[in-house]
Amino acid sequence: MSIISKIMETVVQAMPDKKPDRLIHQKKYIGQAINRVDGQLKVTGEAKFSAEYELDNICYAALAYSSIAKGKIKKLNLSAAQNAEGVITIITHENSLKLNKPVLFDPSGRSRGSAAMDIDILKDENIYWNGQPIAIVVADTQEQAEHAATLIAVEYKEGKSTLSFDANKSKAKTPSKVMMEPAEIKIGDAEKELKHAAHSTDNFYHTPRYNHNAIEPHATIAAFKEDGRLVVFDSTQGLYGVTRTVAGVFSMKPDEVQAVAPFVGGGFGGKGSVWFNTMLCVLAAKQTGRPVKLNLSREGVFRIIGGCTPSEQRVAIGADENGKFVSIVHSGITATTEHNNFPEQFSFPIRHLYASKSFYIGQKALNLDTVANTFMRAPGESIGTFAIESAIDELAYKMNMDPVELRRINEPAKDPTKETEFSSRHLIEAYQRGAKKFRWKHLPPKSQRDGEWLIGQGIATAFYPVYRFPATVKISLFADGTAIVKAAAHEMGMGTATVQLQHSADRFGLPIEKVSFQYGNSDLPEASFAGGSNQTVSVAAGISSAAEKVLEEFFKLASKNKNSPLHNLKFEDVEAKNGGLFSKNDSTKGETYIDILKEAGKGFIEAEATSDMPLEIQKYSMGSQGAQFCEVRVNEVTGEVRVIRWVGSFDTGRILNPKTATSQFRGGIVMGIGMALTEETFFDERNGRIMNPSLAEYHVPVNADVPNIEIIYNDIPDEHTPLGAHGIGEIGITGTAAAIANAIFNATGKRIRSLPVTLDKLL
Amino acid sequence: MKLFTYKQADGVDEAIKAASTKTISKFIGGGTNLVDLMRENIEQPDTVIDVTHLPLTDVEELEDGSIKIGSLVRNSHLAANKIIREKFPVLSQAILNGASGQLRNMATTGGNIMQRTRCYYFYDETACCNKRNPGSGCDAIDGYNRIHAILGTSFTCIATHPSDMCVAMAMLGAKIIVEGKNGEREIAFTDFHKLPGDTPNIETVLQQGELITSVVIPPQDFTKNSLYRKVRDRASYAFALVSVAAALEVENGSIKNVRIALGGVAHKPWRAFKAENYLMNKEVTEENFMLAAEEELKDAKGFEHNSFKIGLAKRTMVSVLKELV
Amino acid sequence: MNIKQNPSGLQANGFTLPLSLSINGKQYDLNIEPRVSLLDALREYIGLTGTKKGCNQGACGACTVLVDGERINSCMTLAVQYQGKEITTVEGLAEDGNLSALQQAFIEHDGFQCGYCTPGQLCSATAMIEEFKNGMPSAVSPDVASEEFEFSEKEIKERMSGNLCRCGAYVGIVEAIQEAFSNKETTVAHETFYL
Numbered sequence A: 001m002s003i004i005s006k007i008m009e010t011v012v013q014a015m016p017d018k019k020p021d022r023l024i025h026q027k028k029y030i031g032q033a034i035n036r037v038d039g040q041l042k043v044t045g046e047a048k049f050s051a052e053y054e055l056d057n058i059c060y061a062a063l064a065y066s067s068i069a070k071g072k073i074k075k076l077n078l079s080a081a082q083n084a085e086g087v088i089t090i091i092t093h094e095n096s097l098k099l100n101k102p103v104l105f106d107p108s109g110r111s112r113g114s115a116a117m118d119i120d121i122l123k124d125e126n127i128y129w130n131g132q133p134i135a136i137v138v139a140d141t142q143e144q145a146e147h148a149a150t151l152i153a154v155e156y157k158e159g160k161s162t163l164s165f166d167a168n169k170s171k172a173k174t175p176s177k178v179m180m181e182p183a184e185i186k187i188g189d190a191e192k193e194l195k196h197a198a199h200s201t202d203n204f205y206h207t208p209r210y211n212h213n214a215i216e217p218h219a220t221i222a223a224f225k226e227d228g229r230l231v232v233f234d235s236t237q238g239l240y241g242v243t244r245t246v247a248g249v250f251s252m253k254p255d256e257v258q259a260v261a262p263f264v265g266g267g268f269g270g271k272g273s274v275w276f277n278t279m280l281c282v283l284a285a286k287q288t289g290r291p292v293k294l295n296l297s298r299e300g301v302f303r304i305i306g307g308c309t310p311s312e313q314r315v316a317i318g319a320d321e322n323g324k325f326v327s328i329v330h331s332g333i334t335a336t337t338e339h340n341n342f343p344e345q346f347s348f349p350i351r352h353l354y355a356s357k358s359f360y361i362g363q364k365a366l367n368l369d370t371v372a373n374t375f376m377r378a379p380g381e382s383i384g385t386f387a388i389e390s391a392i393d394e395l396a397y398k399m400n401m402d403p404v405e406l407r408r409i410n411e412p413a414k415d416p417t418k419e420t421e422f423s424s425r426h427l428i429e430a431y432q433r434g435a436k437k438f439r440w441k442h443l444p445p446k447s448q449r450d451g452e453w454l455i456g457q458g459i460a461t462a463f464y465p466v467y468r469f470p471a472t473v474k475i476s477l478f479a480d481g482t483a484i485v486k487a488a489a490h491e492m493g494m495g496t497a498t499v500q501l502q503h504s505a506d507r508f509g510l511p512i513e514k515v516s517f518q519y520g521n522s523d524l525p526e527a528s529f530a531g532g533s534n535q536t537v538s539v540a541a542g543i544s545s546a547a548e549k550v551l552e553e554f555f556k557l558a559s560k561n562k563n564s565p566l567h568n569l570k571f572e573d574v575e576a577k578n579g580g581l582f583s584k585n586d587s588t589k590g591e592t593y594i595d596i597l598k599e600a601g602k603g604f605i606e607a608e609a610t611s612d613m614p615l616e617i618q619k620y621s622m623g624s625q626g627a628q629f630c631e632v633r634v635n636e637v638t639g640e641v642r643v644i645r646w647v648g649s650f651d652t653g654r655i656l657n658p659k660t661a662t663s664q665f666r667g668g669i670v671m672g673i674g675m676a677l678t679e680e681t682f683f684d685e686r687n688g689r690i691m692n693p694s695l696a697e698y699h700v701p702v703n704a705d706v707p708n709i710e711i712i713y714n715d716i717p718d719e720h721t722p723l724g725a726h727g728i729g730e731i732g733i734t735g736t737a738a739a740i741a742n743a744i745f746n747a748t749g750k751r752i753r754s755l756p757v758t759l760d761k762l763l
Numbered sequence B: 001m002k003l004f005t006y007k008q009a010d011g012v013d014e015a016i017k018a019a020s021t022k023t024i025s026k027f028i029g030g031g032t033n034l035v036d037l038m039r040e041n042i043e044q045p046d047t048v049i050d051v052t053h054l055p056l057t058d059v060e061e062l063e064d065g066s067i068k069i070g071s072l073v074r075n076s077h078l079a080a081n082k083i084i085r086e087k088f089p090v091l092s093q094a095i096l097n098g099a100s101g102q103l104r105n106m107a108t109t110g111g112n113i114m115q116r117t118r119c120y121y122f123y124d125e126t127a128c129c130n131k132r133n134p135g136s137g138c139d140a141i142d143g144y145n146r147i148h149a150i151l152g153t154s155f156t157c158i159a160t161h162p163s164d165m166c167v168a169m170a171m172l173g174a175k176i177i178v179e180g181k182n183g184e185r186e187i188a189f190t191d192f193h194k195l196p197g198d199t200p201n202i203e204t205v206l207q208q209g210e211l212i213t214s215v216v217i218p219p220q221d222f223t224k225n226s227l228y229r230k231v232r233d234r235a236s237y238a239f240a241l242v243s244v245a246a247a248l249e250v251e252n253g254s255i256k257n258v259r260i261a262l263g264g265v266a267h268k269p270w271r272a273f274k275a276e277n278y279l280m281n282k283e284v285t286e287e288n289f290m291l292a293a294e295e296e297l298k299d300a301k302g303f304e305h306n307s308f309k310i311g312l313a314k315r316t317m318v319s320v321l322k323e324l325v
Numbered sequence C: 001m002n003i004k005q006n007p008s009g010l011q012a013n014g015f016t017l018p019l020s021l022s023i024n025g026k027q028y029d030l031n032i033e034p035r036v037s038l039l040d041a042l043r044e045y046i047g048l049t050g051t052k053k054g055c056n057q058g059a060c061g062a063c064t065v066l067v068d069g070e071r072i073n074s075c076m077t078l079a080v081q082y083q084g085k086e087i088t089t090v091e092g093l094a095e096d097g098n099l100s101a102l103q104q105a106f107i108e109h110d111g112f113q114c115g116y117c118t119p120g121q122l123c124s125a126t127a128m129i130e131e132f133k134n135g136m137p138s139a140v141s142p143d144v145a146s147e148e149f150e151f152s153e154k155e156i157k158e159r160m161s162g163n164l165c166r167c168g169a170y171v172g173i174v175e176a177i178q179e180a181f182s183n184k185e186t187t188v189a190h191e192t193f194y195l
């Protein structure tokens, strides 16, 4: 740790807490199971996704991809493609405008870019991965563009590539940081403690490559307006990331670029940074002078949008006679590339989950010649919890102990590696509630059967950190008693618009119908990107900051007026309710916003504010946790696995909307079921080619793979977060794969340490 | 997808005539395989002949009790057909285990028979594939071959035929009726698809320009006791890793009649003649079922990722036969 | 443009051909290449973008529309094959501005998150309920020869497995379908329709 950060930390620790959000226990709209406000648009087909805007004179683009992993383009033969029907232009490195190198996403905050890879776009003949876009074809119709792209003939000069994860493991290096945290942590001598521990387990766990496969493939429309401003309709989780990155690449000012994405058809991290497709679409619009639409094909998504890294993880746990941990080792390797900086943080959960006398935590990363790996729903935590929570289960069986009990006795009083206090942690309560709901019973392996089907139950802990980023929000409250909240937030199905309307209505004491929320457009104030499950709390903090300003303005206006019931009061003594400001002590004493504005002869009051720096995250150990319970059936003849029962019991602060929250938890668990049992991106190590770029062959769980998933939650507010809430978009996937693998062990007595657990592994 | 000429045929003769030209032509039924392959540039016909308007959409019972299925009967209609459900439940089951409700509404009987492999390397234009590009090699043999064949493979190709319906039809001893410019011919279902040999690009005995007009299933009572079991990577909407279609008739504890076919294991729906022969007149015991399965898979050959299919096929076969007892 | 009409029906040698599609009760006249899929005809040529493209591989169901009441994947078929048929898309599910029972139930049960698979789920479920009522068996029906099945969770799940939802809204989708089914029709007619 540098001296400066050490000083910073001491300062932060000494800082007094902020006052808890006054809405932390509010129950008017917050906490209600309100239907999604955009439901009607979504069930009628009216919700417009990014490729669905009609623009005059629009043309279509398609990409051609490299078929080698590394080397150079020797020769391009474009004549057949150029002569194909409808082709307007083909842009390759030979005729592309010279562009600036895209600036990489930077986890430290608002950097100048948000690119997924810092490779120059169509700059020269160099190839860095199999599937790299080598040309963009623009034509009058989609069919023409797609066909012409297949007619491009390329000769390559192949270079030496590094493709095999297993064969190159020894080349893995310890990165300087992992998402701004140290890559290695040593507390005591974990290896020595392990050796002398009364009970221990020590194994390797493997996870494969995964792809997000949001059902909406990445799509972009780019159009230059007459005033030179660029509009990009882009399926993105980060509007400002798009404006900054594109502006940087095309030597524009960020405010000359407008990014629009009111509806995004799922992202899961895959739309979190800016990939080649967005910039190529802009390039095509620039070089043709026409609006261009680029719908990536499903194959295109696999070729040019990265997914989750493969990993090899070692987890070793040593415990004393009573099961108390004396040693925890969690180390391993993930893959990344030379063109990004994302050693996936699989070791983050273990930093916060269990008390132990000693720790060794260490991450290494290995560069391969592939498309950049990227965030995929709970990056790090999804694969990390698979390894840890499998290992805990192994130890529990070895010790003949109920795995719930083993976790209970190792629950730490404070953060085991940071040694800070937890802001809000009620994991054991989540376990107790979950166990009751699930009717949990710890039975010996292979002891339950129904004909050919072996039955088993498994549990695992879910964990995801709390992130918050400063967010800017603008609010206008009008003389007719309506309010508009504006923030460049994102709606990919998390329920952002719904929940923030509930929040805003309560914040102002207005009926929810009187409030509207504008989002999905970078011409609105910069809220936060949708990632790291931060958006709900970040935007909430932005709204409360802006609301506070608006309310203060109202108070000033009213209290200036001698006739106002608020005249003699202090701002601290009033609260927003019943459509205005009223005395906290006497709710008859006050004025509505309508009256205040009428009296002052004003049409509206408007304020913009940015929420504070998230120092609470440094002061406290802030995480969400949960307990996953599942039951599986494994066919003894065929090895087929069916998940048949699920209870997810979560401790994630306050639940703002039980309906949308339940969907979020379930969605994560469903993706976790895929991760555990069916999903894997096939990467041919001979040439770096992804071999199943298709939803027919990459097996996302179907309806029949998913049981009824019951969700319960503690609903205990965290006093240190806006509204007492935590983000919940990612935690559902964590622990899920381990719970399934553990249940499979309980059913069959077979411990599978490599995902996905396909039936061949159980035969 | 390349540009092509579209022709809609209203009669069988017209369809055959349209297909008897020098240029490459393809019939289109539901399009669920052809459109996909054309989009992937694997099929590049100059002419596409729409056969969905042909009057081949009926399932009829012939005088001798055979069931004639028009080649344009949609998969879902065939699966829901009352006669089929009663006489050949295995065929309904096989169809219902394939693809999805939507695809079954589109897929035709003829198109299902003619669908091509799902081999990853066949689908990727940049890969070496003897089926797509004869003589180029086979990237699957040393590549991702988890879904590939274990029976009847060759050095040139180890792909499977992906159909479920065809497995049941092969088991039922169906015949395929085709019509071309030289008239009509009848082909045993089990002879229709070919093993890869040296020419994996030639998948069936159908000649260019010939049209499948119907499938005829001969009368047989014992196939009422039949079953289709599909083992796959998802609970639904996934191709078979291994599937088994079987029918069994037992009399006084011994096997009077038995039929078995396997899917997901070969370049064609694999009729398990060896196992059938082994079982005829044998006592109904699990051990005999296992020995029959061993017999059938004696020559099976696994590759890096698909060896599990050998054991899986045996176990699934035994389990299905047990269920039929 | 070079279009030839012959007695046997449509034929196009050139690039485009005239084509008339009936969608949600309205007639649309187009001039498109025969290689245009029904899905692209809807989205890119007619502007009915409610129907979604999730894979263009027949593998996700986002493009599901109804043709004469039956559900199909519009990405896997050519638009020219659908003249003279009645096509219904998500835009045609509501009647006179009133959401269908299924659409309403999807909202109530949160049967979606991002909403991208939703049009396909809705079209699929609409036709699936009809299939069920008409006695169509499924892969999980205990006896395909029988005409009596229960509209169970298991049946719904199997029958809806042609529609992927990556947001994982399956539980809500099944609940919504159960509700719409039981509200609309309390008794199940077991007539065999597919003969």
Ligand SMILES: Cc1cc2nc3c(=O)[nH]c(=O)nc-3n(C[C@H](O)[C@H](O)[C@H](O)COP(=O)(O)OP(=O)(O)OC[C@H]3O[C@@H](n4cnc5c(N)ncnc54)[C@H](O)[C@@H]3O)c2cc1C
Pocket: A696, B026, B027, B028, B029, B030, B031, B032, B033, B034, B035, B036, B051, B071, B072, B097, B098, B099, B100, B103, B106, B107, B108, B109, B110, B111, B112, B113, B114, B115, B162, B163, B164, B165, B210, B211, B212, B213, B237, B238, B239, B240, C057, C058, C059
């Ligand atoms: C995502 C996905 C999943 C699938 N899963 C399964 C599965 O699990 N199990 C399974 O069995 N199938 C599955 N299928 C395949 C599906 O069953 C076939 O695509 C379908 O049966 C083909 O029928 P079609 O009418 O659409 O054929 P088309 O695509 O129209 O035609 C296919 C081929 O048959 C030829 N043809 C069509 N009709 C005739 C005729 N009458 N005479 C001669 N040739 C003809 C065509 O020229 C073409 O070469 C799946 C398909 C997809 C896309």
Ligand code: SF4
Pocket: B117, B119, B120, B121, B122, B128, B129, B130, B131, B132, B137, B138, B139, B140, B141, B156, B157, B158, B159, B200
């Ligand atoms: S197995 Fe057959 S289809 Fe697959 S790559 Fe080899 S030759 Fe081609």
Ligand code: FES
Pocket: C052, C053, C054, C055, C056, C057, C058, C059, C060, C061, C062, C063, C064, C073, C074, C075, C076
């Ligand atoms: S878009 Fe048609 S099935 Fe996916």
Ligand code: FES
Pocket: A215, A265, A266, A493, C111, C112, C113, C114, C115, C116, C117, C118, C164, C165, C166, C167, C168, C169
């Ligand atoms: S709601 Fe997003 S894919 Fe289903």
